Amino acid sequence: MELLCQREEAFIRPSPSAGSLGGVAEKSREAMLLCEAAGFDVIIIETVGVGQSETTVAGMVDIFCLLQLPNAGDDLQAIKKGIVEIADLVVINKADIDRNATAVTRAQWRNALHMLRPASPNWSPPVMTASALHKEGIPEFWEAIEKYRSALTPTGEFAAKRQHQALSWMWQLIDFGLRQHFRHHPRVQKNLPALTQSVELGHTTPTAAAYALLNFLKH
Numbered sequence: 419m420e421l422l423c424q425r426e427e428a429f430i431r432p433s434p435s436a437g438s439l440g441g442v443a444e445k446s447r448e449a450m451l452l453c454e455a456a457g458f459d460v461i462i463i464e465t466v467g468v469g470q471s472e473t474t475v476a477g478m479v480d481i482f483c484l485l486q487l488p489n490a491g492d493d494l495q496a497i498k499k500g501i502v503e504i505a506d507l508v509v510i511n512k513a514d515i516d517r518n519a520t521a522v523t524r525a526q527w528r529n530a531l532h533m534l535r536p537a538s539p540n541w542s543p544p545v546m547t548a549s550a551l552h553k554e555g556i557p558e559f560w561e562a563i564e565k566y567r568s569a570l571t572p573t574g575e576f577a578a579k580r581q582h583q584a585l586s587w588m589w590q591l592i593d594f595g596l597r598q599h600f601r602h603h604p605r606v607q608k609n610l611p612a613l614t615q616s617v618e619l620g621h622t623t624p625t626a627a628a629y630a631l632l633n634f635l636k637h
Contacts, residue, residue: 429453429456429458431449433446433449446463447478447587450463450478463475463478463479476504477583477586478583480576480579481506481566482506482507483506483508483509484501484502484507484508485509485511486508486510486511486523487510487515487523488512488513488515488516488519488520488523489519489523502530502531503534503537504537505531505543506566507543507544507546507559507562508543508544509545509547509548509555510523510524510545510548511549511550512550513547513549513554513555514552520547524545527545528545531543531545538569538575540569540575541566541569541570544562546558599635600631600635603634606631606634610631613627613630614627
């Protein structure tokens with residue numbers, strides 16, 4: 419990162435998640451569009467590394483790369499199935515630390531991915547090794563990304579994936595807008611404290627309270 423930030427053709431923008439779920443910031447998609455409009459042809463989104471909720475970032479990128487460490491092999495069974503299923507590419511970074519541990523971790527990940535049905539019949543997620551410190555495996559990593567695009571573009575899967583993501587983004591914005599409208603509705607704001615307390619005390623069921631608040635939007 420220290421070397422990358424010195425290059426004129428690179429732009430790095432920290433975006434704190436600020437409590438937003440999914441391991442990315444709330445406006446990450448908008449930032450990606452701005453970068454594309456500015457002429458950047460490769461955009462990398464780095465998540466905060468929060469495990470299961472990282473499925474959100476998979477809905478905004480062309481390829482989801484999962485980074486692991488050589489000594490994480492013993493913890494493979496504790497990794498939730500979801501994060502493995504959405505990985506298009508797995509990279510064991512810092513392979514120079516322990517070559518034997520790297521080999522074990524790579525084998526375990528290959529076995530884990532082999533037991534799952536690939537998201538695409540035209541692509542099986544590879545498990546690669548790399549060392550960012552020693553610049554090992556980086557050309558092979560980029561070659562795998564190009565192979566992924568070449569495999570999915572002719573079948574239409576690449577374009578279909580972006581279309582699905584665009585529609586999903588639209589509905590997420592709608593859901594967010596409706597929640598904001600709901601929270602700022604005058605009658606909701608007036609009655610929410612009393613209903614919240616009533617639910618906490620067990621005087622009102624959550625279902626009844628929710629329907630009562632939603633009914634305010636009809637008037």
